[in-house]
Amino acid sequence: MKKIFISIVAGLVLLLGLMPARVAFAEDTTTGSFTVGSVSPIMTTMEIYADASLTLIASTLTPQVEYYKKISVSDANTLNDITELKLKMYYDAAGTDPLESTVVVGNAQTAAIITWTKTGSVWTIDAGAGTSWSIVTADCIVPNLTASSGDWIIAFKIGKVATESLAPANWDFWGQVKNTAGAVAGIYKRNKMLQWYGQIAVNTPNVNWGVVTPGTGFADNLNEQTGISTTWVSNGNYEGQIKSSATWTGSLNTATLDTTGNTTNPKEFSIKAWQDNTYASAVVVDSVGVVINATGVQSTETGDVHTANTLWLKLASVFPIDVYSGTIAYIITNR
Numbered sequence: 001m002k003k004i005f006i007s008i009v010a011g012l013v014l015l016l017g018l019m020p021a022r023v024a025f026a027e028d029t030t031t032g033s034f035t036v037g038s039v040s041p042i043m044t045t046m047e048i049y050a051d052a053s054l055t056l057i058a059s060t061l062t063p064q065v066e067y068y069k070k071i072s073v074s075d076a077n078t079l080n081d082i083t084e085l086k087l088k089m090y091y092d093a094a095g096t097d098p099l100e101s102t103v104v105v106g107n108a109q110t111a112a113i114i115t116w117t118k119t120g121s122v123w124t125i126d127a128g129a130g131t132s133w134s135i136v137t138a139d140c141i142v143p144n145l146t147a148s149s150g151d152w153i154i155a156f157k158i159g160k161v162a163t164e165s166l167a168p169a170n171w172d173f174w175g176q177v178k179n180t181a182g183a184v185a186g187i188y189k190r191n192k193m194l195q196w197y198g199q200i201a202v203n204t205p206n207v208n209w210g211v212v213t214p215g216t217g218f219a220d221n222l223n224e225q226t227g228i229s230t231t232w233v234s235n236g237n238y239e240g241q242i243k244s245s246a247t248w249t250g251s252l253n254t255a256t257l258d259t260t261g262n263t264t265n266p267k268e269f270s271i272k273a274w275q276d277n278t279y280a281s282a283v284v285v286d287s288v289g290v291v292i293n294a295t296g297v298q299s300t301e302t303g304d305v306h307t308a309n310t311l312w313l314k315l316a317s318v319f320p321i322d323v324y325s326g327t328i329a330y331i332i333t334n335r
Helices: 002-018
Strands: 042-049 066-074 082-092 111-117 122-126 149-157 170-179 184-194 198-202 224-234 238-244 247-249 254-257 268-274 290-296 304-315 328-334
Touching: 042 170, 042 184, 066 082, 066 170, 111 149, 198 328, 224 238, 224 290, 224 328, 268 290, 290 304
Parallel strands: 254 268
Antiparallel strands: 042 066, 066 149, 082 111, 082 170, 111 122, 170 184, 198 224, 224 304, 238 290, 238 328, 247 254, 268 304
16 A cells, blocks of 8 residues: 555646646736926026136126126926027116016127027127127037036126216126026026226327427417317217327427427427317327316217317428427326
C-alpha cells in the first residue's frame, strides 16, 4: 500500500506541471486629454539704467544720452505667449501722476511711445514728426521666449526738445505686455527728472569785415556785419551769449581784444554784438560770454533760426597792416 500511494502523488504532480499557466492580468486603453488655459502675464519690475550692465539706476535723465529700460515679465504659458510690449514716456507738467491712457500719440516735446511686436520682433517708436527720439535697436534685448520669465531691455535716447522738468513737473513711464488671449499687465515708474538741453549751430561759416580803417567803428557805426544766421535748439528756457578769442593773429602781428570798448592802445580791437541789427542794444563782447538774447524759450526740433545777428568792429587808431583772424563763438545756456 505504501508504494501505491507514492505513485499516485507523483502522478498528480506530473499532471499539474502539464496544465497551462493561469493569466494574471489583462489591459485595454482609452484616450486622455486636457487643455492648458491662458494665464495673464505679470510685469514684476520696471526701471531705467544709465549703463548697459544695468547697475546704475538713472534718477535724472538727459536728452540724447542712451538709457536702458528693463521690464521684467513672467507668464505661466511661457514668454512665447507675449505678442506685444509697449512703453510710454510722457511729461507730467503738474506732478499729479496722470494715467497713461491720457497719452495716445507721440509728441517730440511731451511723449514717446515705443512698441515691440513679436511677429518679426520689430521695434517702433512714435514721438511725432521729425523727432530726435530714437530706439537703439542694436542694444535692445528680447528674453528667451521659451522661458517662463525674463527681461526686455529697451535702449533709447530722449529727444532734444523733450520738455525740461522743473519741480513739480517730471516724467512718468508706463510699460505693458499683452498675450495671445488679449490679456494685459502694466506697471508705472514715475517722477523721473529730465535735465535742460541746448544746442547751437552757426549757419554763417565766416564773418569778414574786409579792409578796415584804423580808428573806426562804434561811434560812427561803421564796420557792421549783419545777417549772421544761427539756430538755437532747447527743451526749456535758454539764454543766448557770444564771446571772442582774446587774441586774433595775423602773419606778423597779434591783435588784442579790448573788452571795455575803448581801444586806446595800439593793436587793440573791440566787438559789439546783438541778436539783430539794433545798435542801441548792442553789448561789448568779451572772452567769456555776454548775453545777446535773454528771452529764449523751448524750441521745436528744427530750432529757433535767427538770421539777423549783427557784429560791429572797432579798431585802435594805431594798427599794423595785416590780415587778422580769430574765433567768435555763440553760446546757449540754461536760464
